[in-house]
Amino acid sequence: MNVLVCGGAGYIGSNMTAMLAENGHKAYVYDNLSKGHIEAVVPEAEFIYGDLADYDKLVRVIRDKKIDAVMHFAAFIEVGESVKDPLGYYNNNFCNTHNLLRAMDFMGVNKFVFSSTAATYGMPDEVPIVETLPKEPINPYGESKWAVERMCHFQSQTGRLNYAALRYFNACGAGRNSQLGEDHKPESHLIPLIIQAALGQREDIKIFGTDYNTKDGTCVRDYIHIEDLCSAHLLALEKLSTESEIVFNLGNGNGYTVREVIETVKKVSGKDFKVTETDRRAGDPAVLTADSAKAQTQLGWKPKWTNLEDIVETAWKFHSARPNGYSG
Numbered sequence: 001m002n003v004l005v006c007g008g009a010g011y012i013g014s015n016m017t018a019m020l021a022e023n024g025h026k027a028y029v030y031d032n033l034s035k036g037h038i039e040a041v042v043p044e045a046e047f048i049y050g051d052l053a054d055y056d057k058l059v060r061v062i063r064d065k066k067i068d069a070v071m072h073f074a075a076f077i078e079v080g081e082s083v084k085d086p087l088g089y090y091n092n093n094f095c096n097t098h099n100l101l102r103a104m105d106f107m108g109v110n111k112f113v114f115s116s117t118a119a120t121y122g123m124p125d126e127v128p129i130v131e132t133l134p135k136e137p138i139n140p141y142g143e144s145k146w147a148v149e150r151m152c153h154f155q156s157q158t159g160r161l162n163y164a165a166l167r168y169f170n171a172c173g174a175g176r177n178s179q180l181g182e183d184h185k186p187e188s189h190l191i192p193l194i195i196q197a198a199l200g201q202r203e204d205i206k207i208f209g210t211d212y213n214t215k216d217g218t219c220v221r222d223y224i225h226i227e228d229l230c231s232a233h234l235l236a237l238e239k240l241s242t243e244s245e246i247v248f249n250l251g252n253g254n255g256y257t258v259r260e261v262i263e264t265v266k267k268v269s270g271k272d273f274k275v276t277e278t279d280r281r282a283g284d285p286a287v288l289t290a291d292s293a294k295a296q297t298q299l300g301w302k303p304k305w306t307n308l309e310d311i312v313e314t315a316w317k318f319h320s321a322r323p324n325g326y327s328g
């Protein structure tokens with residue numbers, strides 16, 4: 001297929017682009033480089049500089065490149081920032097996706113794979129989370145993603161859209177032999193932050209809360225390797241030839257505490273660094289783990305990276321080879 005990868009210069013999009021190319025698809029990366037990195041675009045893909053706000057350009061690209069399917073990773077992802085700038089988040093995450101869907105609809109392209117998030121569940125009453133639990137986001141980021149899911153749902157009912165919404169848990173690690181990793185500025189995700197401490201780029205790693213009702217008092221999250229995340233997208237894309245609406249959680253099902261992640265980075269890197277215990281971060285549920293049985297049964301997907309040490313090793317290789325990120 002000719003696949004348009006919106007946000008293909010970002011962390012997840014670049015790994016997806018690489019996997020599409022490795023599996024016989026032609027990938028066209030559409031990115032405004034506001035967050036992504038041109039060096040992360042694999043050479044097999046064609047790069048198109050463009051903004052999702054530019055409806056006319058989207059139509060032209062979909063027509064000229066004979067696009068068969070669209071995968072959409074171009075979104076803002078910072079919960080805290082979304083609380084300070086809800087309009088900005090709705091504009092980029094919702095309005096621009098609306099533009100993209102309009103352009104697809106105009107050109108008669110009906111296959112759409114959408115990056116959604118576990119943040120759509122808010123503070124769930126049960127874990128592991130199954131897809132049917134209530135969607136009650138507690139911040140504009142989660143709400144903007146959920147609004148897109150609803151838009152896709154109603155559009156799919158017209159018969160003109162087949163879509164997959166994939167709700168990610170904690171994507172991490174680096175793909176393509178540890179060449180494509182996380183490089184966010186500013187960084188807010190746990191594993192790259194710990195690695196920064198291991199590299200001596202920050203004076204410590206702060207643990208946000210040590211009084212949760214978990215085995216060591218710190219939060220439990222479900223860390224899924226980027227390649228497992230992307231392989232599920234590939235399977236979902238294939239399903240869209242026959243299915244109009246598919247929604248899956250993507251996690252690896254194993255929860256790890258913040259302390260366990262810190263110890264794993266220490267072990268993998270062989271470095272010691274300062275760990276500071278601080279107050280809870282607002283809006284953090286104690287435990288967020290995915291029940292991904294639905295994706296496993298219906299897509300035939302199986303996460304390969306189940307061991308946290310192996311996952312962290314790929315991230316460590318990426319960051320230690322590029323301590324200043326891509327542009328460094």
Ligand code: UDP
Nearest residue numbers: 188189190193206207208219221258281284
């Ligand atoms: N966390 C932490 N210190 C940090 C960053 C994150 O203790 O400097 C914790 C955070 O409270 C959460 C977990 O690590 O329990 C994962 O956080 P992250 O921001 O990576 O992902 P989230 O689960 O919020 O999507």
